[in-house]
Amino acid sequence: MEMTFLEAIRAGLDEAMAADERVFIFGEDVGKRGGVFRVTEGLADKYGEARVMDSPLAESIIVGASIGAACYGLRPVAEIQFADFIWPATNQIVSEAARLRYRSNGMWGCPIVIRAPYGGGIHGALYHSQSIEAFFAHVPGLKVVAPSTPYDAKALIKAAIADPDPVLFLEHKKAYRLIKGEVPEEPYDVPIGKADVKREGSDLTIITYGLMVHYALEAAEKLASSAGLQAEVVDLRTIRPLDTATILQSVRKTGKVLILHEDGLTGGIGGEIAALIAEHAFEYLDAPVMRLAGPDIPAMPFASSLEHEYVLSVEDILDKLQAIAAY
Amino acid sequence: MTVKALPVSEQATSLSPDDLRKMFELMLLARLLDERQWVVNRQGKVPFVVSCQGHEAAQIGSAYALQAGKDWVLPYYRGLGVVLTLGMSPEEVMLGVFARATDPSSGGRQMPAHYSSPALHIITQSSPTGTQVAHAAGVGLAIHIRNSVAGKLVDDAVVWVSFGEGASSQGDVHEAMNLAGIHRLPVLFCCENNSYAISVPQHKQMGVQDVASRAAGYGFPGVVVDGTDPIACYEATTVAVERARNGDGPTLLEFKCERLTPHSSDDNDRSYRSIDELTAMRQHDPLPRYASYLKEEGMLTDADEQMMRARLTQQVDAAAKAAEAAPEPDPATVLRHVFAETND
Numbered sequence: 001m002e003m004t005f006l007e008a009i010r011a012g013l014d015e016a017m018a019a020d021e022r023v024f025i026f027g028e029d030v031g032k033r034g035g036v037f038r039v040t041e042g043l044a045d046k047y048g049e050a051r052v053m054d055s056p057l058a059e060s061i062i063v064g065a066s067i068g069a070a071c072y073g074l075r076p077v078a079e080i081q082f083a084d085f086i087w088p089a090t091n092q093i094v095s096e097a098a099r100l101r102y103r104s105n106g107m108w109g110c111p112i113v114i115r116a117p118y119g120g121g122i123h124g125a126l127y128h129s130q131s132i133e134a135f136f137a138h139v140p141g142l143k144v145v146a147p148s149t150p151y152d153a154k155a156l157i158k159a160a161i162a163d164p165d166p167v168l169f170l171e172h173k174k175a176y177r178l179i180k181g182e183v184p185e186e187p188y189d190v191p192i193g194k195a196d197v198k199r200e201g202s203d204l205t206i207i208t209y210g211l212m213v214h215y216a217l218e219a220a221e222k223l224a225s226s227a228g229l230q231a232e233v234v235d236l237r238t239i240r241p242l243d244t245a246t247i248l249q250s251v252r253k254t255g256k257v258l259i260l261h262e263d264g265l266t267g268g269i270g271g272e273i274a275a276l277i278a279e280h281a282f283e284y285l286d287a288p289v290m291r292l293a294g295p296d297i298p299a300m301p302f303a304s305s306l307e308h309e310y311v312l313s314v315e316d317i318l319d320k321l322q323a324i325a326a327y
Numbered sequence: 328m329t330v331k332a333l334p335v336s337e338q339a340t341s342l343s344p345d346d347l348r349k350m351f352e353l354m355l356l357a358r359l360l361d362e363r364q365w366v367v368n369r370q371g372k373v374p375f376v377v378s379c380q381g382h383e384a385a386q387i388g389s390a391y392a393l394q395a396g397k398d399w400v401l402p403y404y405r406g407l408g409v410v411l412t413l414g415m416s417p418e419e420v421m422l423g424v425f426a427r428a429t430d431p432s433s434g435g436r437q438m439p440a441h442y443s444s445p446a447l448h449i450i451t452q453s454s455p456t457g458t459q460v461a462h463a464a465g466v467g468l469a470i471h472i473r474n475s476v477a478g479k480l481v482d483d484a485v486v487w488v489s490f491g492e493g494a495s496s497q498g499d500v501h502e503a504m505n506l507a508g509i510h511r512l513p514v515l516f517c518c519e520n521n522s523y524a525i526s527v528p529q530h531k532q533m534g535v536q537d538v539a540s541r542a543a544g545y546g547f548p549g550v551v552v553d554g555t556d557p558i559a560c561y562e563a564t565t566v567a568v569e570r571a572r573n574g575d576g577p578t579l580l581e582f583k584c585e586r587l588t589p590h591s592s593d594d595n596d597r598s599y600r601s602i603d604e605l606t607a608m609r610q611h612d613p614l615p616r617y618a619s620y621l622k623e624e625g626m627l628t629d630a631d632e633q634m635m636r637a638r639l640t641q642q643v644d645a646a647a648k649a650a651e652a653a654p655e656p657d658p659a660t661v662l663r664h665v666f667a668e669t670n671d
Contacts, residue, residue: 051476056505061461061506069466095455106668
């Protein structure tokens with residue numbers, strides 16, 4: 001059936017909670033209100049307030065208490081209301097959750113999911129628009145997932161909950177209601193750590209994730225109709241660990257690469273992917289590896305004109321693709 | 328809601344003479360094992376040690392009120408007396424001090440005194456202070472959720488977490504107590520207040536006399552306990568344990584004690600504490616005080632104490648020897664356990 005991106009995440013949470021009594025949701029406004037975006041709407045009525053629990057307004061304890069609950073044997077799904085508010089919990093995520101297994105020599109694990117709506121283009125300004133993935137993708141012991149379609153989102157939230165290690169699950173908030181897609185009724189799996197070729201092509205490769213996948217697909221269609229060139233679109237789905245095999249396979253096929261993300265350019269995940277390609281597929285390249293990313297400014301401003309200037313558009317992507325194709 | 332606990336001699340106790348002697352034995356073992364760690368550090372055999380000296384009464388008296396393997400325990404890095412009381416052996420402790428492959432806490436990955444044992448429900452800890460207090464609230468929350476989902480009391484375990492008065496300044500400690508207060512979680516927040524956070528005295532750490540006074544702000548009792556009196560510590564903890572098991576919620580226990588050593592083997596307390604202060608501090612050593620009490624009560628003789636000391640010293644000797652002889656971790660294992668392995 002057709003679902004929005006948001007409904008698919010809710011459906012995945014619902015199935016995980018129905019299947020496993022250990023799963024509970026903990027975050028600000030997740031209970032009666034069903035979350036400020038309504039992702040958890042109806043779940044408190046269905047599973048009770050103990051399993052869909054409103055937290056105090058304090059992000060560090062949302063994650064810190066989730067870690068303790070996971071050590072006890074439950075399966076917490078923590079919600080950070082906006083990714084921009086995750087920073088007070090950074091120590092608990094980076095220094096505790098992600099290191100718990102390593103520091104105990106494998107004797108303890110930390111199976112928590114931290115859901116966080118991220119990204120901009122919705123008049124969220126500096127503190128409701130941030131992309132946070134590059135900071136957390138640097139951390140060994142933490143998995144970072146950012147799906148782009150309802151199909152992937154439903155399966156990946158279930159995979160994240162089933163995962164024995166901490167997973168940061170990033171939901172592009174502009175995709176919540178904008179992106180719709182078919183989601184099967186019957187069970188299916190999407191593994192963490194596996195990228196997906198969303199469009200096949202032989203002339204160049206776009207490597208991206210999240211909302212930008214849809215922009216990339218649109219730009220690829222325009223490139224095909226305007227220039228007759230076929231762009232392959234690789235949707236990473238998981239930012240860490242990266243699916244290097246799928247990335248390199250596509251690069252070796254096309255020889256030309258655009259890495260695309262809304263997150264800022266410098267220190268972004270694009271740099272890591274470019275280095276991987278340079279190390280492992282240099283001799284296949286027909287053009288320099290190019291990046292198209294958010295500008296290196298602190299965050300997305302509120303005024304429409306400024307926000308518009310920040311956000312990448314299909315036209316920006318098409319221009320870049322044409323430049324790479326012409327190289 | 329702040330209450331002053333009674334001194335040893337006035338404190339009524341339900342503990343048997345055997346238990347009272349056992350607590351002394353654990354305190355003496357903790358002291359001897361702690362002193363040995365400093366010896367091997369000064370011999371250049373281990374790069375770092377951190378001490379529980381001066382905290383033995385607080386730790387052993389309090390942990391004696393817990394059920395090992397059932398209750399959940401999150402000690403901070405001075406918790407040697409706690410883990411010995413729960414059943415960690417001197418050899419297991421020394422394997423951690425020497426960072427050996429068979430160190431049960433971390434396989435030699437963490438600094439000494441970062442205790443962990445799934446079987447004893449001792450949750451692995453880090454070094455940034457106060458983070459474990461948030462985890463303790465989370466364990467309490469998990470117990471609360473499990474009981475709520477079951478619709479009856481299926482787990483009456485309590486959670487015991489310790490931290491210094493310095494760590495009580497951390498936001499995580501506040502956030503944890505706030506959460507525990509909301510849901511009346513079965514958590515004992517145990518502040519071992521030795522009045523110094525490395526070199527910073529309490530009056531530069533907070534504007535209150537008693538950390539326990541903050542409990543009022545979270546809606547549960549705060550109790551000031553003489554942390555050099557193991558019986559007072561046991562009794563105060565027992566009251567808090569009963570409250571938690573009965574669903575009456577958390578307690579903040581503040582054990583006032585002295586740190587008889589520098590912060591760690593890398594610290595020099597004479598650079599910030601006067602000789603007079605360091606001399607006066609020795610009067611608050613819990614071991615001679617408790618030994619005198621037991622002797623006055625006819626539960627211990629000088630000869631008993633000598634025999635006990637000789638026996639425990641042998642144990643410590645054997646533990647240190649075995650740990651020193653144990654193999655170091657295989658360098659090839661450095662990449663393991665970042666994520667779950669198939670056999671985890």
